[in-house]
Amino acid sequence: MIRVQTKDFDVGRELSSLTEHNVSIGGIVTFVGTVRGNAEGNDVGAMTLEHYPGMTHKELEKIENTARERWNLAGSLIIHRHGRLKPGDRIVLVITASAHRRDAFEACEFLVDWLKTKAPFWKLEETSDGTRWVASRATDDAASSRWTE
Template sequence: MPVRVQTEDFDLSTEVRQLRAGRPDVGAVATFTGTVRDINEGASVAEMELEHYPGMTEKALEDIVARAAARFNLADALVIHRVGPLLPQEQIVLVVTLSAHRGEAFAACEFIMDYLKSEAPFWKKEQTPEGARWVDARSSDEAALRRWSEPAA
């Protein structure tokens, strides 16, 4: 179940096609693509820069995907997360989950994103008219993560 941290953009169709190739057991593909917003906390955002620790970040992403695979009946999964400077509307993250049935694919995709937002070692800095600022974790992300502490149904 591949994870990639990269500066270059990705193509959703290409990534899904490659992940699904030769998988007749897959009946469901769930995807999530995150993009840079042009406004955050009431301020215009001209650019967002994502920083990470190479090696450590990939290991953390692999661990998140492994937890999803252990919890849900996944055929495969893919996470691509970009780093470096990004402009509004550019893609930041792609999560793809494959399963025999949609429920597992949707749940696993959401599980992975909730953990990425809360536990993945990325640091985000926004450029606003008032200057650069670091983006803090949101309480809503922590609340979303807490729901996964309950046993899977």
């Protein structure tokens, strides 16, 4: 399931609604990404996430479908926020549920790695030195490409 929204999410409530009444589940993995309060030595006052509405949902759906083909998942959820966020705010939620833990762990890490390099979002940071667009990281590309090796 994919949701792209400006509003915050409640991790506990999302986890319950994804997994309740499904007794085949033996393990649930949850990843929450949050806004860091500093970047390259500068304090970050806020961050604005821009996205490409038409493409974002499709791209996240593709990533989720890939995970569900590769791992045995009983449930999955990706929520990605956009708009202006403050340090400490939640940005992204990824939940994977499976009968046995390894599928859930691996699929969750895969989803986070892939959405960072494929989902069309861009971060604009507001720092004491002004605003700057966050550059993509080679380490994220490496983390993403290891799943295709």
